[in-house]
C-alpha cells in the first residue's frame with residue numbers, strides 16, 4: 001500500500017530492511033490503516049530525509065515508523081525534523097547482532113524522543129501495533145479491533161495451555 005491518504009509512514013534506511021519492515025506494513029494492512037513505505041537514508045540521501053520529514057505532517061501523516069541498522073540515525077534524524085511521533089525499529093546486523101542499531105536508536109538525548117521497539121521482526125510487528133494503539137485513541141473502530149486482537153491472543157494462549165499433556169480438563 002502506498003497511499004496519498006496514508007496515516008502512517010514506514011521509512012527504512014535501505015531496501016535490505018524491507019524484509020523486516022514489511023512486518024509493520026502487514027499489521028497496518030490487517031487493521032486497515034492507510035500507510036506508505038519508502039527507502040530514505042539519513043546518510044545516503046540526507047536531503048530527501050529532510051524534505052520527507054518536513055512534508056510528512058502537512059501531508060496528513062500522523063506517525064512515522066523508521067527502521068534502520070548499524071549506526072542507525074534515521075529515526076533520530078526524522079524525529080529532529082518533525083513533531084510527529086517517531087517509532088524506531090532496530091535492524092539485526094551481521095557485525096554486532098543489532099545491539100549497534102538498538103543503542104543508536106534508543107539512546108536519544110533528552111528533548112527529541114524516539115519510541116524504540118525490540119530488534120528485528122518482533123520490533124517491526126510491535127511498531128505497527130503501537131501505531132495502531134496511538135491512532136485508536138481517536139478512533140473507536142480501531143480501538144475495538146485492537147481489543148479483539150488482544151482477546152484472540154489470550155484465547156490462543158489458553159488453547160495452547162489446554163493442549164499440553166494432562167491439561168485437557
Ligand code: RP5
Nearest residue numbers: 013014016067068069070091
Ligand atoms: C542502514 O544500514 C540501513 O538501515 C541498513 O539496515 C544498514 C545496511 O544497509 P545496506 O548496506 O544493506 O544498504 O542505513
